[in-house]
Amino acid sequence: MESVTMSSGRSLNEVxxxxxxxxxxxxxxxxxxxxxxxxxxxxLGALNLRGAILRGVALLDCDLSGSxxxxxxxxxxxxxxxxxxxxxxxSAQISEANFAFCWMPACQLTDARLRxxxxxxxxxxxxRMQGALIEGCKFRGAELSESALHQTRISVxxxxxxxxxxxxxxxxxxxxxxxxxxxxxxxxxxxxxLKSCDFARSDLTGAQLTYADLTGSEFDRSGMHDCxxxxxxxxxxxxxxxxxxxARFRGANLAAAxxxxxDLTGAQxxxxxxxxxxxxxxxxxxxxxxxxxxxxxSGAERPAVVIPR
Numbered sequence: 001m002e003s004v005t006m007s008s009g010r011s012l013n014e015v016x017x018x019x020x021x022x023x024x025x026x027x028x029x030x031x032x033x034x035x036x037x038x039x040x041x042x043x044l045g046a047l048n049l050r051g052a053i054l055r056g057v058a059l060l061d062c063d064l065s066g067s068x069x070x071x072x073x074x075x076x077x078x079x080x081x082x083x084x085x086x087x088x089x090x091s092a093q094i095s096e097a098n099f100a101f102c103w104m105p106a107c108q109l110t111d112a113r114l115r116x117x118x119x120x121x122x123x124x125x126x127x128r129m130q131g132a133l134i135e136g137c138k139f140r141g142a143e144l145s146e147s148a149l150h151q152t153r154i155s156v157x158x159x160x161x162x163x164x165x166x167x168x169x170x171x172x173x174x175x176x177x178x179x180x181x182x183x184x185x186x187x188x189x190x191x192x193x194l195k196s197c198d199f200a201r202s203d204l205t206g207a208q209l210t211y212a213d214l215t216g217s218e219f220d221r222s223g224m225h226d227c228x229x230x231x232x233x234x235x236x237x238x239x240x241x242x243x244x245x246x247a248r249f250r251g252a253n254l255a256a257a258x259x260x261x262x263d264l265t266g267a268q269x270x271x272x273x274x275x276x277x278x279x280x281x282x283x284x285x286x287x288x289x290x291x292x293x294x295x296x297x298s299g300a301e302r303p304a305v306v307i308p309r
Contacts, residue, residue: 006037012044020048050088070108105143125163230269241283254278265289270301 004012021029032052046066056076063083074094084104095115102122109129121141134154145165155175164184172192185205197217204224211231218238231251241261250269261283275294284292286300
């Protein structure tokens with residue numbers, strides 16, 4: 001690690017040694033507190049800052065690969081373009097920080113508390129965020145493919161244009177979040193609660209939404225080909241001009257769901273009572289390939305049988 005002198009006159013190495021002793025319970029040692037220090041562009045390596053306090057510290061373009069920041073308090077810190085791959089921020093309390101354009105694949109954020117923090121275009125591929133609390137954060141354009149977000153609680157956050165390919169949101173709770181233009185093919189939202197979320201123009205091809213509660217959410221012009229919506233609560237959901245071809249709907253609640261202009265070609269396991277509760281119009285393509293609006297006695301809920309050549 002590079003030799004760095006802090007504003008207090010102590011070296012960073014001294015601060016870190018004292019922090020290690022503090023973690024071990026030494027009565028004469030001190031917890032690491034980095035307050036408004038400027039450490040931009042340094043190769044710092046795998047630091048042990050578990051339980052440290054970072055306030056207003058600038059770590060732009062730093063290499064912190066493999067660092068331990070678990071249980072840390074990070075307030076107003078700047079990590080833009082930093083390298084945090086394989087770092088551990090589990091159970092950290094992070095507020096008003098900036099991780100824009102960070103390289104942090106396989107980063108651990110399990111049980112972290114994230115508030116007002118910016119992850120725009122950060123690479124979090126394969127990250128683990130199970131049980132995290134995320135409030136008012138920006139992930140716009142971030143790489144979150146194959147990330148684990150099981151049982152997260154997320155509110156008023158922006159995931160627009162994110163890569164969510166094969167991301168796992170099992171039993172997550174999301175409220176008033178934006179996923180506009182997100183790429184979520186193969187993502188898993190099974191048993192999740194997504195209240196008043198906006199997935200307009202997103203790609204959810206083959207996504208799993210079984211038993212999910214999507215009440216009041218929007219999927220206008222989204223690609224949901226081959227989506228699994230069995231037993232999902234789709235009450236008041238907007239699917240205007242969405243591609244729902246070959247999606248599965250067994251047991252789904254479609255009360256007041258807006259299917260005007262949606263493509264339901266080949267949609268599976270629908271029954272008349274379901275479609276009769278939804279809103280369809282002359283632009284709706286029904287499961288048998290005919291145009292709507294749907295009539296309960298038409299049989300159009302049954303997908304057309306394709307005879308092999």
